[in-house]
Amino acid sequence: MQSHARGHLVYAASGVLAVQTERGTSIVPANRVAWTPGGFTHHHRAHGDTDMRIVFLAPAHARLLPDRPAVFMASDLAREVLLALTGPRNHDDAVAGYSRSARSRLHRVLVDELREAHEEPLHLPEPRDDRLKAIARVLYETPSDNATLAELGRTVGASTRTLSRLFRSELGMTFYEWRTQLRIYHALVLLADGHDTVQTAYACGWANPSSFIAAFTGIVGTTPGRYRTGRRRR
Structure with a gap:
């Protein structure tokens, strides 16, 4: 630090x-x-x-x-x-x-x-509430975890409504938006380490490569395949 x-x-x-x-x-x-x-x-x-x-x-x-x-x-x-x-x-x-x-x-x-330039949606805010921190630790360690917010809430002792409110007030986004950002971060790391699109999609929790490609393109601005090819050329 x-x-x-x-x-x-x-x-x-x-x-x-x-x-x-x-x-x-x-x-x-x-x-x-x-x-x-x-x-x-x-x-x-x-x-x-x-x-x-x-x-x-x-x-x-x-x-x-x-x-x-x-x-x-x-x-x-x-x-x-x-x-x-x-x-x-x-x-x-x-x-x-x-x-x-x-x-x-x-x-x-x-x-x-x-x-x-426009700001890129590539900043993953850090939670302060202990319940959100506990959820974040789970998802950092296992980005492929597809547990719902209700299921995660039961493990930390908080209702879906409470957690939804905390995600919006502390992090400025919904739980699902935050988890997508986290998964894109992990996807970028895996792509940088040489993993292909299909491997990366499943490792980061997407049900199929096409939904991963759509989410990745929406945030990064290019497809995972083009991103990997462009990175190798630089």
């Missing part, structure tokens, strides 16, 4: 990253950018053959981005700026060849691109 005074962007040029803070886990597949504001305790975890790039932002640029963790799609221009800033050593402070003023201008271009 670590914390920085400056906010920072983490880019997955290839592979899959997870950035965990007290607010939850940002899932960062290839060509996404995760934003972590300054002062947030966090840690990074890489899955598969991952090329991680980090860019720290000055307060003047950081204040233009959200005051909470977020994930954005990297435009072609944003991607090229990130690669230019980080260079072969993967860290913007170590890049030779750019003056301080030049780096500042590139940072501004990058921030402008992210402000124009």
Whole structure:
């Protein structure tokens, strides 16, 4: 776990990253950018053959981005700026060849691109209520578990109505939306490790590959097959 005074962007040029803070886990597949504001305790975890790039932002640029963790799609221009800033050593402070003023201008271009991008639904919020935490532990360990909310509620001593209210008030989504997000995160990890679409679908709890493909495409923006092929080409 670590914390920085400056906010920072983490880019997955290839592979899959997870950035965990007290607010939850940002899932960062290839060509996404995760934003972590300054002062947030966090840690990074890489899955598969991952090329991680980090860019720290000055307060003047950081204040233009959200005051909470977020994930954005990297435009072609944003991607090229990130690669230019980080260079072969993967860290913007170590890049030779750019003056301080030049780096500042590139940072501004990058921030402008992210402000124009839509936030990706790839942030999995972390529950605070003990009952939700118990349910989350079960599903983290076994994402293929298809127990209903009522069945899970009986194991933690809470009614479906209470748990539904807690999911909406604490996490801003329904139980089924949260579980789908969790399963997509696990799916990205499995795909990064070389599993195929069919294996991944069943391992993450989908009844058939077609329903998995539809859910994956709706959140990630491309099919699992195209995602794996694009990741291998980068």
